[in-house]
Structure formats: structure tokens, C-alpha cells
Amino acid sequence: MNNSQTHRLWPWPGFPTSSKALGSFGDANCMEQLLVYCANAIENNDATLSHQILWVINNIASPDGDSNQRLTCAFLRALIVRAAMIGTSEIVTAMARAMNYPNLAPQTHRFSVLELANFVDLTPWHRFGFTAANAAILDAVEGYSAIHIVDLSLTHCMQIPTLIDAIATRLDGPPLIKLTVAGLIEDIPPIVDLFSYDEMGLKLVNFARSRNISLVFKVIPCSSSDGFARLIEYLRILQQQQQLLAAHDEALVINCQMTLHCIPDETAINITNSDSPYNSFSSSCPVSSSSSSTSPLSARAMFLKAIRSLNPTTVVLVDEDAYFTTNDLVDRLRSAFNYLWIPYDTVDTFLPRGSKQRQWYEAYIRWKIENVIAHEGFxxxxxxEPKGRWAERMREANFRAVAFGEAAATEVKIMLDEHAAGWGSKKAEDNLVLTWKGHNVVFATAWVPA
Structure with missing residues (x-):
């Protein structure tokens, strides 16, 4: 089909209208199917069909409706952005104007530090990872006189004060803490309208001092698009310098909080041995026999390989248990639709309609949806990726999993008691998993060199 075809009346030939195909008109299954047909029409450059489906969705998915309607509306906007970006047709762009979307880009809020702290506290989405990771880190660093924490996080060190508090109370006395932060140069929400990393570091140093802990703060500006290459290079050089000094008792903790999924995977542009920023030391990185020595490694695989070469005391990996990596738009849309209903469903339990916080929260979700649907490449x-795939990656990089203890599970349950009744947690093999109404949301894992 193409732009020259005549206008088709609703329902148009070939479009499923039975309840078996679509479900009840307006329910989640129906909306998902409509979005899939719309995505296919856009990808096939079928302007007439795109226009008609967009019109239908717009009339059943209100931006102020229930959670399914708001979710569908966000996907609708993302599809329009995609159509406009790839230049599918002027008709789709005209449809966007007709739907009163003069600015389709999601207006994400720039948080103050206090606003971000409140945002993080709204749900267990981030707090779960903080709680589980802190418990794993405390177990791993017991007995060390110095702890070097490398923090890769999108929440600008919001986890660190509670970790400092916990370390300060350990029986063998407070250690020296070195904190190295990956300062992302990309604007990935939630975005803090602030201050500088130096100011943040000073606040953390003063907070640690109030707990009788000496803290050394360092920020390394870097990018997820090249696998945090500058951070890896800094850690490699630092480790070489330390090896020239007398042996000292220092734990190395790599804390990855919902950031590793931002590193390009195999469906993006591969980093090959010829142009990799890692190749100066990749030959010394131990990898398992299951890794292929002939296939080019993605930035994701190279990052884990490089981390393994540093021989860390522990690596904590926390991320969303979802699958958004496929290059097939329809598969990606289905996966995202069947995962990102969760934040829309949860927001109804703790924020009133019309509140500023709710607007910020849902703008953040819309940004994620647009990024998944409308954009490609870097x-x-x-x-x-789901937790099972990350486990494969970690094993391929020659790590082995460490199970969370009962103390960690108990801490998570205590934290969840502060939130709505739909939240829960479970152990899945060596993982801890956050759930909403029984559906997996976020997983936490801990790893050590094999």
C-alpha cells in the first residue's frame, strides 16, 4: 500500500474487527493491537492506514484517562514522532497537529536535588535496587580497611548516603571510602538541574565526616555510548599505580544501578578490536571459554570484560527486567507495552491527578517510551535486557553469581512496607526481584570474579 491509494472507510478491508482479534474495544489488548497495526503501517509507508489507525487510537486513548489510556496515548505520541523523524508522510505529521500535539517531544522535568530525592522515594523502583545493593556491598567489604566504590547510576548518588550510614555502624570500625562516580555526559532522565558534581561531592564528603568516615570523591565525565571507556581507562591506570605501591587492603566495588542497559548492545553498532578504546588491555581480560574470539564484541560485552580485568571484590547489577533490544519495531513495541503499563498502574496508587509530581513522573515514562519506539542507533x-540475559553476559565475562542473604531480603521487605500493597519481592535463583501485582519489575544481582 502507498500514499496514492484511495481513502478507506472505517472499518477498512483487511483490518481485524472481531473480539477474538482485538479483544473488547478499548481494553489493553485492543489498544496494543491497534498500536501494532499502526506501527506496521508506518514502517510500510502506508500513510492512509497510518492516518486512520491514529485517528481511532486518538479517540479511545485519552491523555487524562485511565492507566491503559494514558499508556496508549504515550505510545501513540511515540509512533507519531517516529513517523515524523523517518519522513513517512505529511499526512501523519498533519495528524499530529490535528491531535493538538504542537510539541511532541516529552517535556521532562529538571529536578532539584530535593525534588529528585522525593521522586526516588515515591516508589520502590529505585529504592529496591539501593536496598539490595547496599546489603550485598556490606557483606562483600566486611573486614576491609579501605573501600573503593565505583558508582554508575542515573540517580546522582542518591544511594550513597544510606550506604555510608550502614558502613559507619559496622563493628570493625569505619573504613576509608573512595567514591568514583561516572558522570554521564548524556542527558538521560531523571535530569538534575543543578549544581555541579564538585558541589555534590562536597556534600557527600561532609555527610561522611558527620559519620566519622573519611571520603575521597572523584567524578569521571564519560559516555554510555562507548561503554564508559574513560571511566575504565581511569580505573585501569589507577590500579596500575597502586600496584607499584606497597600492598594495601582495599575492596573494589562496582555498583551498576540501571545504567548498563544504556551501553549499546549487539543490535547497535559493534565496537570491534580495531577501534575499541579497550583494545590496549583487552588481551589481558580473562573471558570464559564460551566467548567467541573471532566475533566482534559489543560495547556491552567489552565493558564487562574490562571490569573483570580489574578483579573487583564485587559487582552489583540492578536493572529493569524487560526486553527492549530487538531491532524489530513491533516486537519492541509489544515488549515495552507489556512492561511499561506497570508505572502507569502504580502511579494511580500514590499521586493524585493534576499534581505536579504526577506530571513529572509520567513525563519521565513518556520519555522512555519515545526513546524505545522512535529512536534507533546510539x-x-x-x-x-531481562535478568537471564544479563546473567549470561556476566558468566561469559567470567563472573559467578553470589546469592543474597536473608538479611538483604528482610531489608527489602521492610522497605516495601512503606509502599502500596501491590509491591512485592521474591528470590529467583541468586537474584532478588521486585514485583508489582506478581509481575517482574526490577532485578538485583551480585557477582564476583569466577
Whole structure:
């Protein structure tokens, strides 16, 4: 089909209208199917069909409706953005104007530090990872006189004060803490309208001092698009310098909080041995026999390989248990639709309609949806993989999993008691998993060199 075809009346030939195909008109299954047909029409450059489906969705998915309607509306906007970006047709762009979307780009809020702290506290989405990771880190660093924490996080060190508090109370006395932060140069929400990393570091140093802990703060500006190459290079050089000094008792903790999915995977542009920023030391990185020595490695695989070469005391990996990496738009849309209903469903339990916080929260979700649906290549940073795939990656990089203890599970349950009744947690093999109404949301894992 193409732009020259005549206008088709609703329902148009070939479009399923039975309840078996679509479900009840307006329910989640129906909306998902409509979005899939719309995505296919856009990808096939079928302007007439795109226009008609967009019109139908717009009339049943209100931006102020229930959670399914708001979710569908967000996907609708993302599809229009995609159509406009790839130049599918002027008709789709005209449809966007007719739907009163003069600015389709999601207006994400720039948080103050206090606003971000409140945002993080709204749900267990981030707090779960903080709680589980802190418990794993405390177990791993017991007995060390110095702890070097490398923090890769999108929440600008919001986890660190509670970790400092916990370390300060350990029986063998407070250690020296070195904190190295990956300062992302990309604007990936939630975005803090602030201050500088130096100011943040000073606040953390003063907070640690109030707990009788000496803290050394360092920020390394870097990018997820090249696998945090500058951070890896800094850690490699630092480790070489330390090896020239007398042996000292220092734990190395790599804390990855919902950032590794931003590193390009195999569906993006591969980093080959010829142009990799890692190749100066990749030959010394131990990898398992299951890794292929002939296939080019993605930035994601190279990052884990490089981390393994540093021989860390522990690596904590926390991320969303979803699958957004496929290059097939329809598969990606289905996966995202069947995962990102969760934040829309949860927001109804704790924020009133019309509140500023709710607007900020849902703008953040809309940004994620647009990034998953409308963008490709390095611009698409929302490339989540399920916990099973991350476990494979870690094992391929020669790590082995460490199970969370009962103390960690108990801490998580205590934290969840502060939130709505739909939240829960479970152990899945060596993982801890956050759930909403029984559906997996976020997983936490801990790893050590094999």
C-alpha cells in the first residue's frame, strides 16, 4: 500500500474487527493491537492506514484517562514522532497537529536535588535496587580497611548516603571510602538541574565526616555510548599505580544501578578490536571459554570484560527486567507495552491527578517510551535486557553469581512496607526481584570474579 491509494472507510478491508482479534474495544489488548497495526503501517509507508489507525487510537486513548489510556496515548505520541523523524508522510505529521500535539517531544522535568530525592522515594523502583545493593556491598567489604566504590547510576548518588550510614555502624570500625562516580555526559532522565558534581561531592564528603568516615570523591565525565571507556581507562591506570605501591587492603566495588542497559548492545553498532578504546588491555581480560574470539564484541560485552580485568571484590547489577533490544519495531513495541503499563498502574496508587509530581513522573515514562519506539542507533539508550540475559553476559565475562542473604531480603521487605500493597519481592535463583501485582519489575544481582 502507498500514499496514492484511495481513502478507506472505517472499518477498512483487511483490518481485524472481531473480539477474538482485538479483544473488547478499548481494553489493553485492543489498544496494543491497534498500536501494532499502526506501527506496521508506518514502517510500510502506508500513510492512509497510518492516518486512520491514529485517528481511532486518538479517540479511545485519552491523555487524562485511565492507566491503559494514558499508556496508549504515550505510545501513540511515540509512533507519531517516529513517523515524523523517518519522513513517512505529511499526512501523519498533519495528524499530529490535528491531535493538538504542537510539541511532541516529552517535556521532562529538571529536578532539584530535593525534588529528585522525593521522586526516588515515591516508589520502590529505585529504592529496591539501593536496598539490595547496599546489603550485598556490606557483606562483600566486611573486614576491609579501605573501600573503593565505583558508582554508575542515573540517580546522582542518591544511594550513597544510606550506604555510608550502614558502613559507619559496622563493628570493625569505619573504613576509608573512595567514591568514583561516572558522570554521564548524556542527558538521560531523571535530569538534575543543578549544581555541579564538585558541589555534590562536597556534600557527600561532609555527610561522611558527620559519620566519622573519611571520603575521597572523584567524578569521571564519560559516555554510555562507548561503554564508559574513560571511566575504565581511569580505573585501569589507577590500579596500575597502586600496584607499584606497597600492598594495601582495599575492596573494589562496582555498583551498576540501571545504567548498563544504556551501553549499546549487539543490535547497535559493534565496537570491534580495531577501534575499541579497550583494545590496549583487552588481551589481558580473562573471558570464559564460551566467548567467541573471532566475533566482534559489543560495547556491552567489552565493558564487562574490562571490569573483570580489574578483579573487583564485587559487582552489583540492578536493572529493569524487560526486553527492549530487538531491532524489530513491533516486537519492541509489544515488549515495552507489556512492561511499561506497570508505572502507569502504580502511579494511580500514590499521586493524585493534576499534581505536579504526577506530571513529572509520567513525563519521565513518556520519555522512555519515545526513546524505545522512535529512536534507533546510539540515540536509543533504553535497551533493557531481562535478568537471564544479563546473567549470561556476566558468566561469559567470567563472573559467578553470589546469592543474597536473608538479611538483604528482610531489608527489602521492610522497605516495601512503606509502599502500596501491590509491591512485592521474591528470590529467583541468586537474584532478588521486585514485583508489582506478581509481575517482574526490577532485578538485583551480585557477582564476583569466577
Amino acid at each position: 540515540d536509543r539508550v533504553e535497551r533493557q
